[in-house]
Amino acid sequence: MSRVGIIGIGHGVFGRRSDATVQELAFEAFKLAMEDAGIAREDLDASVIGSVPEYHKQRSLPGVVQEYLGLNPAPTWLTEVACSSGSAAIRTAWMSIKAGVHDIVAVIGCQKMTELSTPEILALMGRVGEVQWESVFGTTFPAYYALFAQRHMYEFGTTREQLLEVAIKNHYYGARNQCALFQKEITMEKAKASDEVSTPLQVYDCCANADGAACVILASEEKAKEISQKTVWLDGMGCATASMSVLRRPNLTGLPSAEAASAEAYRMAGVSAQDIKVAEVHDCFTIAEIMAYEDLGFCKKGEGGKFISDRQAYIGGKVPVNVDGGLKAKGHPIGATGVSMTVEIAKQLRGEAGERQVPDADVGLTHNVGGIGQYCFVQVLRRD
């Protein structure tokens, strides 16, 4: 079966980017990825945009991005599945190449979240869940993950400190990533003193909205071998869903979509969790990273808290996780996040991650979650 490879990567600076429009952010990442791939725009067959439209004033984003990047008349389209829109974009580009329709496709995850006013954001925040039976009680994004956290603590004895240890780790690595929103370390004392959001979660348990873009250039096996000496292969592509409503989930201690998507990705790539040398997981809230350790099989169910306490998610541990700072420190421009994860793993597998480099990384994984696990995309990436 023929493979699909990543031949170019580009990552813009995440943060409050009042200096740029969303298409200008897209341009930054795209230009870096094209220079990295060493190809011209004429070589691209199509582009796929990962973004969540309700945050932008500009409607129908692919049109303006395609024009600004100078890619007309090549085809483009948008993929949207909340915070996993970026990975969905990569998946549709991968599918188009696997199907033999296209040979080289640019995937651009881009998002400008600070265009909206605070009242607009607060209104959106009230409609993140299932609106018929849940949003009527004023649920919020942090509240949903807080419901998971509370149950996880009850069933497995996960502690408040273990949750915050995730944030401390991710800030430690974010301080070493020049594209991150928060490039500073934090202490347990400071984290514990932060404001309550939705118990038990406090401000330091939550990632921050941000603006930013990331880009990968995908190519068919034949084209990749012709163009690139440093291809990273998308060998496992898992994707699954779970109910929109938390009222219809089998349990509230993990994400069934993440379990299913990772099982599919491992099977497709012919690897197991033990083979993963470095991972990017969706730490929108600290509890989400702890559940990811378990859902992905890095540790047993219920032992996610111990996994972080034992420093198994640091470089030198069992599976270094989010050594670019994760959503927590890097910031979470929702459409860009999935692509940003793939860029980071490609960098790691190419040995170009500098002081954050995981030694001997040859197989890596990304885990990008939409909403509260309604969607999950897992990629297994490999360097030959």
Place this chain on the structure above:
Amino acid sequence: MFKWFGKVNFSPFTKVSDFAGYLKDGHLMGSKCKKCGTTSFPPRADCESCMSGDFEFFEVTGKATLHTFTKIVAAPTGFEDEVPYIVGVVDLDEGGRALAWFGETVKEEEIAIGMELQMVPRIFEELEEIKVYYSLEKPGTTWSKV
């Protein structure tokens, strides 16, 4: 009449609209498929098992066990006056789950996962228009028409 359900309602039109009317009169209703008998709470018009669209309402007791909860401090639009508020997810004795606010019969310090609760139909008395919901109360708490 589903516009009656919730202080802020985002989906006024639904095939299970009568749920809100029953709730106003003090009845908590789930749905039951007339073809295969599958029940659901919250109610749904189209059967998740056999896909039949032929359903009827049936009354649930509202007896429940607390599955998880959280106190929301940062509220979205429309709920600014309520903060902080505690939402719980309960497992209903007859099957299904519900998400709701805690009522006045349960003190914050008493709230613990695994505790038994009673889901009770409610009306927002302070609002001029009809607005109904349900709350999580101490076992034995009954609905009373005002």
